[in-house]
Amino acid sequence: EVQLVESGGGLVKPGGSLRLSCAASGFTFSNAWMSWVRQAPGKGLEWVGRIKSKTDGGTTDYAAPVKGRFTISRDDSKNTLYLQMNSLKTEDTAVYYCTTPQEIYGDQVPFGYWGQGTLVTVSS
């Protein structure tokens, strides 16, 4: 069974930093492309960014609102995904979800599995 467990959320002041973690199990983490998706209170889903598997280059892509401030990384030896968030703004307040693709009859669904999310609140 695929499990994704986020941690590291909390209250941080504007301009501050926070690192989220996502512990993965139930699938071959090193082969998986991993993404972060966030949802501000009462708002819609927003893709934050993605990291490819090392065999596919290990490269990252980010949504425009977080590019240059957020960094996604992975530790395949620990089956863990990270999101380093710097220069945080009040508008970064959201539940942050860790996601991974699901294979359905040979097709890769980009956001097939989701964690339960961790809340990040940016406020003075």
Added chain:
Amino acid sequence: SYELTQPPSVSVSPGQTARITCSGDALPKQYAYWYQQKPGQAPVLVIYKDSERPSGIPERFSGSSSGTTVTLTISGVQAEDEADYYCQSADSSGTFYVFGTGTKVTVL
């Protein structure tokens, strides 16, 4: 940046049909996916590759595509279908993912 546009809300009586549209310029080139989200829960996939239904999703959920618009149809709506629904796709290069603006389905 690329956007997917959905109506903010759809209201439907039990047993009737709800249709939710999602419009985006790259939809003729990129597949669309649909997610259902209930309060306090993570999203759940209900349609993938425009019109495929994952196992475990009721047959009343279906998807279609025409040009720059994809549509999620819920036939014979039930009270348990009341939720927020999001389409999801990618830009024309396939590099950047995007979610639609979301549609709240209310069962009257």
